[in-house]
Amino acid sequence: MVTYRIEIADAHAHLFAVTVTVPQPAAEQQVSLPAWIPGSYLVREFARHLSGMSARQGDRDVPLQQIDKATWVARCTGRAALTLTYKVYAFDSSVRAAYLDAQRAFFNGTGVFVRVHGREAEPQRMELKGLPKGWKAATALPSVKVDARGQGTYEAADYDELVDHPVELGDFWRGEFKAAGVPHEFVVAGALPDFDGERLLADARRICETVIAFWHGKKKTFLKRYVFLLNAVDDGYGGLEHRASTALIAARRDLPQRSRRDAKDLSDGYVTLLGLISHEYFHTWNVKRLRPSEFTRYDYTQENYTELLWFFEGFTSYYDDLLLLRAGLIDEPRYLKLVAKTLSGVLGMPGRHVQSVAQASFDAWVKYYRADENTPNSTISYYTKGSLVALALDLTLRHEGRGSLDDVMRLLWERSGGGPVGEGDIAAALAEVGGRSYEKELQAWVHGTDDPPWRLQLARAAVEWGQQAPTVAQRLGLRVSESALTGIKVTHVLRAGAGEAAGLAAGDEVLGVDGWRVRRLDELPRLLPERGAMQLLVSRDQRLRTLTLSLPPAPEAGAVSLTLAGADKTPPAAMALRRAWLTT
Structure with missing residues (x-):
């Protein structure tokens, strides 16, 4: 099988050394490095960090020609194994690429492992060698033979699986727990000495058990093992989902502290981190398996367009905080505060009247990750407005009394077998659960630029809408x-x-x-x-x-505030709707 050996060439120069062995290569064997990483919709041109590629068969040099920005052709003779060697510069501390210094290393396969054309569907092997003293390795990639530090051999079923398992290297903190019987591992690099790992494990376990129950109830999940890889930094935030793991980045100050053990003592920063954990874990189902039909097979060489990120990112953003509430990690006022913040952000974007969330999804490759001074005027986030479309559909379904968005999500999972879906499948699931067509709402809220009637919908759920004084x-x-x-x-x-x-x-x-x-x-x-x-x-x-x-007169344009309506002035039906929405 194709084998990739990755080693540290020079930590101070931030260089990995990669050796790729291709048995029985083609006469003109092409290899290429991906231009983007699934889950982050921007062409990042990872090949710009690759240098010094050479090729050999045995003791013979093989002619190697670069034919475009990220593709090389090795002109082989006979069937002897082809060996490629190259260096990768790694100094991107985000969750999307690769990083290496004398204290820590991290990489995604898309940034370091070339794709061997014609061999992508075959098993692929990764070898980790020569870790510095005191360093360990953490990854969800299945191991074949590794030592106590994680050095050794790992194996993937194909190239897609190989590059869908990020790897953390260094002297990190590690903890474990089981959720619904599934082993989970949490790795944290860069935490301060007062980091409360036990608190993080306990809260992450509650999130995972709640998400698993959301999708499967009491049935057994497909997950066999899951790994969280968290890099704690001075200032940063982000995450990237993978099939059996996630890479996270968060500010050190937002991690739980041993000196603050009160279960009710949750800083805004820690709640944000828990929401990120919930978001990326929910993606294990919604986008990694239940995914846009356009992503049935990834094309790593160019943009992969879809109009469905409002569903896969937006609906995940809706559930990330809602499931924190259902897990008992935040209370109802805290949850409504988070919803109000999202509403305020979306209502403060003139671009929501210019671009639909379906268009925002399609344009993600050129707009979402390239925000500028005009972004609020011309675009809308498929994350934030997408989450509020989910809120609107959920409250509409519940008000009409036939089901909920939870039912829609689970029906899509069952009908697709946890596989690719299109917008027609989403519309059909909504209609089956709700007992009517929701095409009008989808056209207005998803393909159009109308605001859903959030204020009315929340009032039906016994939530009062307020407006703060504008700044x-x-x-x-x-x-x-x-x-x-x-x-x-x-x-x-x-x-x-x-x-x-x-x-x-x-x-x-x-x-x-x-x-x-x-x-x-x-x-x-x-x-x-x-x-x-x-x-x-x-x-x-x-x-x-x-x-x-x-200076114009003060309009009613301040931030939104949401509060729980009291039972004494709220119809019982609205109270029942609110209880069902926030708890089940």
Whole structure:
């Protein structure tokens, strides 16, 4: 079988050495490195980090030609094994690529293992050798023969499986638990000394058991083993799902601390981390197995388009926090606070009237991962609005009394056998559970730019909608960074707002108003107690400009707040709907 040996060539230079052995190669054997990694929809050009490739058969050099940005041809003679060697520069600390220094290493196969054309469906072997003293290896890739540190041989059924198992290397913390009888492992690199690993394991177990029960009830799950790989950093957040593992990154300060053992003491940062764990674990079902029909087979050389990320990412985003509630890790007010934050973010995006979530999914390759100053005006997130489409469909189904979105998800799983689905399958499952067609809602909320009637739907579930007073930035249609030391810098100018009308642009520094130096936008109303027009002094590209800005009356445009309606003023049906929604 094709064998990949990966070693540390030079930790200080951040270089891996990779040796690929191809038995019985083709006469013109092509190999290529993927251009992207499934789950992160951007062409990342991993080949830019590969260098020094050479080829041999026995003691004979083999002519090697690069034919495009990421593809090479080895012109072989006879059937003797082809050996390729190359280096990979690894200094990307995200969850998507590869990283190596003297303290830690991490890699995804898409960034380090070339694909041997014509041999992708065959078993593939990975060999880990020569780990530094004190280092260990962690991965969900099935092992064949490894030592206590994880050095040795691993085997995958095919190339897709090989590159779908990230590997963590270093002197990390490791803990284990079982959820629904399935062994789970949690690996944490870079944590502070007061990190409470036992708390993290206990909370992760509750999440995993809740997710497994969501999909399978009391039936046995297909999972055999699962591994969480968490890299704790000074400042960072993110995750990437894989078939039997996930790679996570989080700020050290957001991990649980032994000095704060109170079960009710959950910081916002730790709740965010738990939501990330829930999100990526839910993906084990929704996107890794139940997945867009366009992803039946990945094309690693180019973009793989789908309009369904509103479902696979958005619906996963809906369930990640909801399942924290059902697992008993947060209470109902905390959950509603998270929903309100999402609502506020979506309602504050003018781009939701420009781009549908289906279009946002298709355009992910050029827009979602390349946000700029105009992003809020031209796009919408298929994560956030997708999650609110899920909320709207769930509350609609429950109000109509025929079922719930939970039932839809499980029906899709059963009907597809945990495999690829298209939008027609989703629409059919909604219709079967709800007893009617939901095409009108899908056209308006998914393919159109209409807002679902969230306020009405939440009221039917005994949840009261409130609106906080808008900030000055919201009244002006601006997003800014500001502090007493650095002053005010405009980052985004929202469409049709007062800031745009005045001529403000992203990058402008706001220096003063009517002769007064200002360092925070909230100072503006104090300077203009009786009138709304002001002369704004700004700096753009080191040139001073004076702009006339009108501070509009405060509209009802502040952040959304959601609260539980009391039973004394709520119909019993609404209370029953809320209980069912939040608990089952």
